[in-house]
Amino acid sequence: MAIKEIMPPQAREVLLADPSAVYIDVRTEREFANGHPQGAVNIPVAFPDPARGMVMNPDFVKVVESHFPKEKKIIVGCQAGPRSNAAAGLLQQAGYQDVANMVGGFGGMRDPSGNVVAPGWAASGLPVSQDNGEGVSYQSLAAKAR
DSSP states (O other), X not given: OOOEEEOHHHHHHHHHHOTTOEEEEOSXXXXXXXXXXXXXXXXXXXXXXXXXXXXXXXXXXXXXXXXXXXXXEEEEEOSSSXXXXXXXXXXXXXXXXXXXXXXXXXXXXXXXXXXXXXXOTTTTTOOEEOOOOTTTSHHHHHHHHO
């Protein structure tokens, strides 16, 4: 099944119209702490590894499942789009039925020349938060999944 794609303004509209919808920011904990869409929770799909670049988070789906039912409306976003597209695919494979990938992510998607092809959440002027506390941070969410 094809992964549904939405742009940042559409994602904001969905989140405002449906308070039960959730935005999962799949970027690293450091990226998330530096700013993220208001109301987002952080569940990284991959972690930085000095030797290998990025490595998949083996607990990604488990942590999502421990907090959100399969019928939950979920929007996933990353920095530009590729990680969240992978995360959306993992969630669909796990049986989530209403998953959308936010194209452009938080920082925007660029072509090889550096031109913006999809503006991100921040560049779209949408509300940004640095809240990284209980129930939002990956550490707090992962602890409850154990």
